Amino acid sequence: MSSLQLQDMVLLTEQNPELSFDQVQQFISLASRLKDDILLTQLAFDPPDVLPPTVSTFLQLQKSCGISVDCVEACWNILKSTIWNDAHNLEDSLIRDFAAHSHFLCVTISVFAAFELLVS
Numbered sequence: 001m002s003s004l005q006l007q008d009m010v011l012l013t014e015q016n017p018e019l020s021f022d023q024v025q026q027f028i029s030l031a032s033r034l035k036d037d038i039l040l041t042q043l044a045f046d047p048p049d050v051l052p053p054t055v056s057t058f059l060q061l062q063k064s065c066g067i068s069v070d071c072v073e074a075c076w077n078i079l080k081s082t083i084w085n086d087a088h089n090l091e092d093s094l095i096r097d098f099a100a101h102s103h104f105l106c107v108t109i110s111v112f113a114a115f116e117l118l119v120s
Contacts, residue, residue, distance in 0.1 A: 008078050016071050027065050027075045031083045034058070047080035 013019050031038075034055050042048040051059075051072065059065045059072045067075070076083075 008082070012074060012078055016074050019067060019071050019075075023065050023067055023071075024075060024079075027059060027067070027072075028079060028083055030059060030064055031055070031076070031079075035084070047084035051076050 009021060009024055012024055013021065031051075037055055038048065038052060041052040042050075056069060056072050059075075060067060060069055065072075
C-alpha cells in the first residue's frame, strides 16, 4: 500500500510549474472517485499505466482540475498508487482536520471580511 509523499507533490510541481497544489489535491480527489470508470475499460487490481481517454479528458476540464493532458499523465504516473490504494484514507484525514480546525478559519475569515468592509 502506498501513501502520499511530500516529495511526490514537490516533484510534480517542479516538473510541471503550471500545476498548483490545489490542482494536484483536486486530481487525487476526482481520480479516486473515478476508479470504477477506470475499471470499466481496464479491469485490474493494480492501477493501470494509462487512464482511459474519457477520464483523462474529464480531468483536463476547467471545472474539474483544469490541467493539460501532459499534467494529467504526469499526475497519474506519480500518484496512481496513492489514488488507487489510499485516496479515501487521505480524504477522511482531510475532513477530520478541517472539522477540528475550521472554527479558527471561520473566525479569521470573519475578521478579515469585517476589516475589508471598514477600509472600503
